[in-house]
Amino acid sequence: MELEAVVATLAPRLIAYALARTGCRGMAEDIAQESLTALVRRWQRAGPPASPDGYTFAIAKRRVGRAIARRALTAPLDALRGVARDEPGVDQAYEDRTELASVLSAMRALGRADRDALLLRVVGELSFDEIANVTGSSPGAVKMRISRARRRLVALLPEHSNGRRTQSA
Amino acid sequence: MDDERNLHEVDARVRAALMTDAAASDRVTARALADGSVRAVPRNWYAVVIVAALIVVLGAGVWQWRRTTRASAAPPSLAITGHGSILVVDSEDGRRWVVGPAPARRTGGNYVIVIPQ
Numbered sequence: 001m002e003l004e005a006v007v008a009t010l011a012p013r014l015i016a017y018a019l020a021r022t023g024c025r026g027m028a029e030d031i032a033q034e035s036l037t038a039l040v041r042r043w044q045r046a047g048p049p050a051s052p053d054g055y056t057f058a059i060a061k062r063r064v065g066r067a068i069a070r071r072a073l074t075a076p077l078d079a080l081r082g083v084a085r086d087e088p089g090v091d092q093a094y095e096d097r098t099e100l101a102s103v104l105s106a107m108r109a110l111g112r113a114d115r116d117a118l119l120l121r122v123v124g125e126l127s128f129d130e131i132a133n134v135t136g137s138s139p140g141a142v143k144m145r146i147s148r149a150r151r152r153l154v155a156l157l158p159e160h161s162n163g164r165r166t167q168s169a
Numbered sequence: 170m171d172d173e174r175n176l177h178e179v180d181a182r183v184r185a186a187l188m189t190d191a192a193a194s195d196r197v198t199a200r201a202l203a204d205g206s207v208r209a210v211p212r213n214w215y216a217v218v219i220v221a222a223l224i225v226v227l228g229a230g231v232w233q234w235r236r237t238t239r240a241s242a243a244p245p246s247l248a249i250t251g252h253g254s255i256l257v258v259d260s261e262d263g264r265r266w267v268v269g270p271a272p273a274r275r276t277g278g279n280y281v282i283v284i285p286q
Contacts, residue, residue: 003202004198004202007198007201007202008194008198011189011194011195011197011198011201012188012189012191012193012194014197015189015193015194015197016184016187016188016189017187019187019189020183020187025193029193029196029197032197032201033197033200033201033204036197036198036201036202036205037200037201037204037205038205039201039205040201040202040204040205040206041205043205044205044206099182099185099186100186100187102186103182103183103186103187104186107183118183119183122180122183122184123183123184123187150176150179150180151176153179153183154175154176154179157179157182
């Protein structure tokens, strides 16, 4: 598969994953771009990795962790400087998107490992083995985490605005 | 069965909520391909630049040090005074040279009469 095609396929999935983790669309795009840049450099230097998806999502996962930690550290300073007003936990620009807000809110209620596994599966479209590599656990544990996270989300997510689903808990 | 459907619907809801617009994806893709294609400066180059800078600084230091030591080893200064056509050169260490014009004609055969007073 060509590099350009792989990058184009990965971009929306990476943005969605980073958006779910950070709650900020700008930060999500930056993380996706940096991760893809790393993939492009690796591809051109040493050929494609065994699993481009797994390789890129592993980088994105690390960068998301760093970005969240950095934001936690600089949040008080940003609040003092007034920067934080433009970029709250969930982007002000998307606050009116109740569906995104409710999904992100429900996601935050999940355990970190469960949430990560579910996002890598549902949004990242990685296989169980790839998720196991990225998260450093076994495929069996990954399956269990995803199943648990799904059930939890069904209970946490409010009724869909257009009434397609009734709340089960 | 209903439970299974709910689980799949959750996946669809999560995907739909986090869906990215095509413009953002295209932007990220284009930038990643452009940034990734730019040849990154190899780390060895940084080492070479740092070593070269150190050599330059060290060389400048040595040159400056040698210049100052050479200046301190310079001969003592001389004071030159003139008395008519005669130059008197006084050295710091007490030596003195008197330089005058060459005699116009040879004075061989002249003599001096010394009269005690």
